[in-house]
Amino acid sequence: MAQQKYRRLTSHTPLFWLLIALHVIAIAAGVAAALYMETHGHGVTGMSNQIVWGAPHVFAVFLIVSASGALNVASVSSVFNRLNYKPFARLSGILAIALLVGGLMVLVLDLGRPERVFVAMTTYNFRSIFAWNIYLYSGFVAIVAFYLFAMMDRRASRNQLFGKIMGSTAFVWRLLLTMGTGSIFGFLIARDAYYGAIMAPLFIASSLVYGLAFTVLVLVTMSHETSNQLMPEEMVGKFRGLLSLFILATLFLTLISHLTKIYAAPFRGVEAFLLHDGGVYPLAFWLGQILIGSLAPLALLALADNGPTGRKMLALASLLLLLGGLAQFYVIIIGGQAYPLNIFPGYVASSSFFDGAINAYTPSAPEILLGISGVSIAMLIAALGCRLLPFLPEAPAKSEGARP
Template sequence: MAKVTYRKLDEHSLRFWGLLVLHALVIAAGLGAAWYMEHNGHVVTGMSNGIVWGLPHVFAVFLIVTASGALNVASISSVFNRLAYKPFARLSGVLAIAFLIGGLAVLVLDLGRPDRLIVAMTTYNFRSIFAWNIYLYIGFLVVVVVYLFTMMDRVMQRRHGYIRAAGWLAFVWRLALTTGTGSIFGFLMAREGYDAAIMAPLFIAASFLYGLAFTVLVLATMSSETQRQLLSDEMASNFRGLLIIFALVLGYFTAVMHLANLYMPNRQGVEAFILRDGGIYTALFWFGHVLTGLVLPVLVLLLPASVLSRRLGMTVASVLALAGGVAFIYVTIIGGQAYPLNLFPGMEVSSSFSDGEVLNYFPSLPEFLLAISGISIAMLATGIALKLLPFLPADGAAN
């Protein structure tokens, strides 16, 4: 393969600046919402003593999972030696860092007392998956920065062993990070909607799909801004195939998890809640996660080029997959908390504290503003990075 050259985002339309300003305004609104909730307390949110992880946590986990998957392209290039993906490896690393920063920012601001993060970072209970995740998140940032350095430094470029070693380290670390994120729920034995070891591979599969979907959307946006087609027909076909595979794998793990739960007598109640009787959670599962996030993207990608162009089809499928991804995380986090705790197995429980009852949750406007600000943080960071440093492939690099 010919030597790949990279460029900064020097040529772009006024729309680029407009998008950056829009993201900055959303971030400002999110910071204001965080201050409002911190100042007034959780009473101004839709959360309660039963549902303590709200919409901001949904988006934070979604972005953290996406960050791991955003490294897909770089891993395929360095670890699996598929040189056709090399022109997009730098962008892949930038997106991974940007999405993790966006997710962690929302997570920290949603704690209610962000200053207490110092305690979490200095006092560790290694029997808690949360303590391990602090190392995984910070370590991922460091590893990806080193990975980008090996790809961009001229000396390192001449020594491919360093790039490959950094690529392997980043690949293993990203799997550990997503395993840790999924295990937050898989290790929670008190919640019947969680407490499943398959949560780890389920989240890994989800990260592959959502990370690649965001990469496709960013490449489509940059192609529009630079008036250059960054994806060749061959690479567009490769990305299309990967999106189909990742969607099918995520669907497979979703089916396995729910079929296994249906097989277990003590899980049939929560499965009936999610799959049939859960109201908004059932609707989000079937119409959001399954239909919008899995079935429709595959159908769109399988359409012949005469009906829908390959690139437009990938863009539409990526948007659908990401929308389904938010629904999937929402059902997992909020639905898992809404289902009543089984305090006394085999007994009916009722009290003035709503024991044994399905909990209601409706996100407030401040929660929504803080949640979407995480995406704007990631996109603003990406836009600034592409403007300042050569992360995009130059003309002909992708052809």
């Protein structure tokens, strides 16, 4: 059996340093933005008593959802015994942790009282899905860390059962985590745009897309950095297939979600708003999520081959998918709040507190900077991880090498 070898990042190209510098600047800007919001209060943001969750939450949810999906490759290799995915399992694990930390950082720094994060970690209301999520998030980091240990430690990695158990635990946990994140919205009984069990599977399907897209882009970047092709042709083909499947699953659940609500008269108002009348939200949905974020990548993945051009098309498709992901969560999170609560069914309501009104929202610079800094934190952690520990497969990562 040829042993798959792994490597650390050792020498760095100018492009790598440039990326690192950009991420450091983005993180500094994000921290400054958070301090500004903390000092002056959320009045300096675009958020209000109407749109209570804004751009930071779009980025945070996007990153948290992506984190669970980033574990795809590791899960496919250890839970479903696809050995050609195994060389990428380590990278997939560290990327999952990095994305989750990035998302949580944004979420915490957006709190009205971020210094009370320890209150959130010590005082629980177990009826709250939010409180459950705190366990799911910290548990995810711990389980994936153990999973990485099972894969990377010389002695532990010899124990295949340990690896299998950790891989399976991580797999179940990540499903629970994304289910929990979707349920943050799905459990909101009074919000027409959110309430429903479909939010959990929709978030799970979305996580598979964005997590794998992040993995592909990191692999492309690391291939450039190591001057080696870390993604062999075989894997380009597999990633193309998997991504297409996940996109179709997300589209299917999106379709069902909207159709179910359109069918029920009380929800037609919010559906018309999100899909047709709501200005920026239908635009973000049709142009962002559907066209740029789903159909264009599907076409790219279908037309691509497994060679060098196909690899570029796969990378481009992944980039478009991530943009589509941001659009998707923008429509869900912001659009869902922009449509007014229906407190008085059968009446047209109006008040000085914006009852019955479409709520306006323009994301402010601090919010966007904080959100982007979450992505940068994730990428910096992944890069640092690859610098310190052997997460990257020794190229070429031939699947035959991993087979017994």
